Amino acid sequence: xxxxxxxxxxxxxxxxxxxxxxxxxxxxxxxxxxxxxxxxxxxxxxxxxxxxxxxxxxxxxxxxxxxxxxxxxxxxxxxxxxxxxxxxxxx
Amino acid sequence: xxxxxxxxxxxxxxxxxxxxxxxxxxxxxxxxxxxxxxxxxxxxxxxxxxxxxxxxxxxxxxxxxxxxxxxxxxxxxxxxxxxxxxxxxxxxxxxxxxxxxxxxxxxxxxxxxxxxxxxxxxxxxxxxxxxxxxxxxxxxxxxxxxxxxxxxxxxxxxxxxxxxxxxxxxxxxxxxxxxxxxxxxxxxxxxxxxxxxxxxxxxxxxxxxxxxxxxxxxxxxxxxxxxxxxxxxxxxxxxxxxxxxxxxxxxxxxxxxxxxxxxxxxxxxxxxxxxxxxxxxxxxxxxxxxxxxxxxxxxxxxxxxxxxxxxxxxxxxxxxxxxxxxxxxxxxxxxxxxxxxxxxxxxxxx
Numbered sequence: 001x002x003x004x005x006x007x008x009x010x011x012x013x014x015x016x017x018x019x020x021x022x023x024x025x026x027x028x029x030x031x032x033x034x035x036x037x038x039x040x041x042x043x044x045x046x047x048x049x050x051x052x053x054x055x056x057x058x059x060x061x062x063x064x065x066x067x068x069x070x071x072x073x074x075x076x077x078x079x080x081x082x083x084x085x086x087x088x089x090x091x
Numbered sequence: 092x093x094x095x096x097x098x099x100x101x102x103x104x105x106x107x108x109x110x111x112x113x114x115x116x117x118x119x120x121x122x123x124x125x126x127x128x129x130x131x132x133x134x135x136x137x138x139x140x141x142x143x144x145x146x147x148x149x150x151x152x153x154x155x156x157x158x159x160x161x162x163x164x165x166x167x168x169x170x171x172x173x174x175x176x177x178x179x180x181x182x183x184x185x186x187x188x189x190x191x192x193x194x195x196x197x198x199x200x201x202x203x204x205x206x207x208x209x210x211x212x213x214x215x216x217x218x219x220x221x222x223x224x225x226x227x228x229x230x231x232x233x234x235x236x237x238x239x240x241x242x243x244x245x246x247x248x249x250x251x252x253x254x255x256x257x258x259x260x261x262x263x264x265x266x267x268x269x270x271x272x273x274x275x276x277x278x279x280x281x282x283x284x285x286x287x288x289x290x291x292x293x294x295x296x297x298x299x300x301x302x303x304x305x306x307x308x309x310x311x312x313x314x315x316x317x318x319x320x321x322x323x324x325x326x327x328x329x330x331x332x333x334x335x336x337x338x339x340x341x342x343x344x345x346x347x348x349x350x351x352x353x354x355x356x357x358x359x360x361x362x363x364x365x366x367x368x369x370x371x372x373x374x375x376x377x378x379x380x381x382x383x384x385x386x387x388x389x390x391x392x393x394x395x396x397x398x399x400x401x402x403x404x405x406x407x408x409x410x411x412x413x414x415x416x417x418x419x420x421x422x423x424x425x426x427x428x429x430x431x432x433x434x435x436x437x438x439x440x441x
Binding site: 018019040041043044045047048049051052057059060062064065066 | 139140141150180181182183184217218219220230231232233234237247249253254256257
């Protein structure tokens with residue numbers, strides 16, 4: 001598993017544990033709100049913690065939180081944002 | 092950080108002195124201005140990338156007022172400074188601190204605000220889109236277009252209110268600190284009514300409050316966060332003037348001055364709704380009223396109140412609050428301290 005996926009999984013698990021949400025297997029099609037039970041506050045905190053952990057904020061680069069629903073979509077937007085940051089750094 | 096210098100006008104205070112509601116609205120105004128500072132946009136033009144209107148919904152506020160600078164000491168036509176300092180945690184969580192002082196009194200360094208002997212407030216917001224259907228208000232977290240929001244410094248840790256709002260919702264507020272010192276075992280003859288007493292109480296049935304268009308909420312808009320405090324005060328007034336036995340006179344109830352109010356907002360409502368309000372608390376009479384330095388009033392008692400506000404039709408929780416108020420009796424009304432002591436004594440024995 002790459003660093004982005006493992007980091008996202010760790011942060012999701014941290015929030016789940018802190019809130020005593022039922023444990024569920026993380027699948028790419030798991031919806032963060034409907035399946036994992038995250039509230040709006042949890043989603044906001046998740047995004048903030050991922051910015052701290054991964055050093056990149058895809059949502060300041062034009063991505064809307066409203067368009068990200070699943071764990072797989074989270075993997076993708078952070079992978080893309082990191083790739084974009086690396087490209088900019090190379091230039 | 093933003094400091095606004097303004098005059099307290101009749102638009103803010105009516106013909107009275109500064110109220111908690113008026114102060115929170117002043118803080119809310121400054122917060123709105125701060126969020127769009129440098130963008131050239133008006134606060135209501137906060138948008139996401141798809142041009143949806145966004146709203147920084149408060150989910151926690153905590154007001155703290157020093158005993159020697161009570162809110163009613165700020166008078167109509169006085170000039171004041173309102174300070175606000177906002178940090179963001181991620182794209183959608185905001186952590187804010189606020190301060191009020193006489194004009195020029197608020198320090199330019201927001202790090203020193205906690206040490207100033209002035210009214211302050213902490214607030215946490217979540218930036219949301221509000222979807223309103225015929226039955227419910229649903230909020231979805233949404234990130235603002237970076238061109239529509241000020242460049243705000245980043246917080247490195249999650250705002251305190253995120254965890255605390257969940258704890259309070261599941262466990263309620265902790266019980267009031269001091270164990271009950273009710274004088275119920277004492278007879279009237281052996282315990283004169285001026286002795287210290289602590290009375291615990293709760294309303295027997297919830298109060299109902301009708302949210303009226305215009306007065307409480309603008310048509311088509313949710314109620315402003317500050318309005319919750321006024322509704323709590325209305326419930327408090329109703330309790331002490333109608334349910335508390337013997338009832339407290341108005342001139343006593345109007346001496347209740349807020350020192351601390353922590354509110355967690357879990358939902359909101361619109362005009363036409365009815366709210367159910369539960370309250371419980373304690374009233375601690377001081378054995379000897381204390382005259383505060385440089386103040387023209389006596390510290391006669393301390394009131395602690397917990398509130399829970401629900402939407403009446405579906406029982407959904409809207410807000411929970413813990414409030415601490417001082418009963419500050421003006422020097423020219425000292426007689427009512429005796430009334431307070433006697434009424435609390437009788438109430439604790441009834």
